[in-house]
Amino acid sequence: MNGDLVPENYNSQNLVSMWREFIDWEKRRAGEDNFLINQFHTRKVKKVFDASLGDGCDSIYLLKQGFDVTSNEIDKIFLDKALENAKVENVELKILSLDWRKLDTKIPAESFDVVILLGNSLTYLFNEKDQLETLRQFKRILRNGGVLIIDERNYQYILDNREKILQGDFQYSGKYVYCGDKVHGKPVEISDSRVKMEYTDERTGKKGYLVLYPFKRGEMKNLLAKTEFASIEEYSDYKVGENHNADFYQYVCVK
Numbered sequence: 356m357n358g359d360l361v362p363e364n365y366n367s368q369n370l371v372s373m374w375r376e377f378i379d380w381e382k383r384r385a386g387e388d389n390f391l392i393n394q395f396h397t398r399k400v401k402k403v404f405d406a407s408l409g410d411g412c413d414s415i416y417l418l419k420q421g422f423d424v425t426s427n428e429i430d431k432i433f434l435d436k437a438l439e440n441a442k443v444e445n446v447e448l449k450i451l452s453l454d455w456r457k458l459d460t461k462i463p464a465e466s467f468d469v470v471i472l473l474g475n476s477l478t479y480l481f482n483e484k485d486q487l488e489t490l491r492q493f494k495r496i497l498r499n500g501g502v503l504i505i506d507e508r509n510y511q512y513i514l515d516n517r518e519k520i521l522q523g524d525f526q527y528s529g530k531y532v533y534c535g536d537k538v539h540g541k542p543v544e545i546s547d548s549r550v551k552m553e554y555t556d557e558r559t560g561k562k563g564y565l566v567l568y569p570f571k572r573g574e575m576k577n578l579l580a581k582t583e584f585a586s587i588e589e590y591s592d593y594k595v596g597e598n599h600n601a602d603f604y605q606y607v608c609v610k
């Protein structure tokens with residue numbers, strides 16, 4: 356991974372090897388309860404850009420549902436894992452490996468009906484300039500009327516409860532987005548500028564880490580507004596509206 360992503364943020368082999376159990380592919384689908392498919396059908400989506408392929412969970416599902424999916428992953432370890440998973444699932448991934456901030460080097464404007472950035476991914480970028488450039492690039496590759504679907508973890512809960520959480524009291528339903536019961540993630544360092552997540556595979560004791568930027572309440576919505584989407588709908592754990600007890604927020608942003 357290049358650019359000014361912090362080195363600790365690198366997706367290590369350990370992390371990637373436990374990611375599928377961390378997500379629990381089946382439970383992610385149960386948790387979203389056809390949210391994606393319903394959005395896609397309402398908005399007449401055919402061409403999908405999955406900006407953060409990861410281990411392939413969402414791209415492989417959407418390919419099986421008949422969508423024309425292009426999947427982007429810049430981390431070689433994640434990419435290899437996704438290709439391995441796609442082979443097992445008998446689908447063929449269409450791959451790009453571009454930094455979100457430089458999509459214009461390869462992708463013409465108005466190429467897709469939808470861009471998805473799921474699994475709390477924008478949080479890999481630490482400064483507003485990079486976050487905004489990424490959102491602008493996503494908007495650029497959408498056709499008029501196309502949508503960006505992006506999610507974020509409820510970091511405000513983590514920031515507001517940092518002492519309790521660091522003492523071991525981390526409240527997380529585990530029903531949405533990251534749902535595995537054998538691999539658990541919890542914050543082990545919390546500050547306003549960075550949160551270090553520790554992922555533990557309870558079966559092996561293996562650990563992986565990610566250092567992420569904690570969006571404050573309203574911060575991502577503000578970035579989306581600055582990107583000048585025509586409209587932005589907010590969901591909390593896939594239900595319309597803003598619920599401060601949610602684990603994750605989703606935004607559907609129309610160009």
Ligand SMILES: C[S@@+](CC[C@H](N)C(=O)[O-])C[C@H]1O[C@@H](n2cnc3c(N)ncnc32)[C@H](O)[C@@H]1O
Binds near residue numbers: 410
């Ligand atoms: C938390 S993972 C999420 C993966 C997947 N969407 C999921 O839900 O499991 C975030 C992914 O974003 C990718 N990523 C981070 N920064 C990026 C950048 N600047 N450009 C492109 N991809 C990036 C990483 O390689 C990583 O695979």
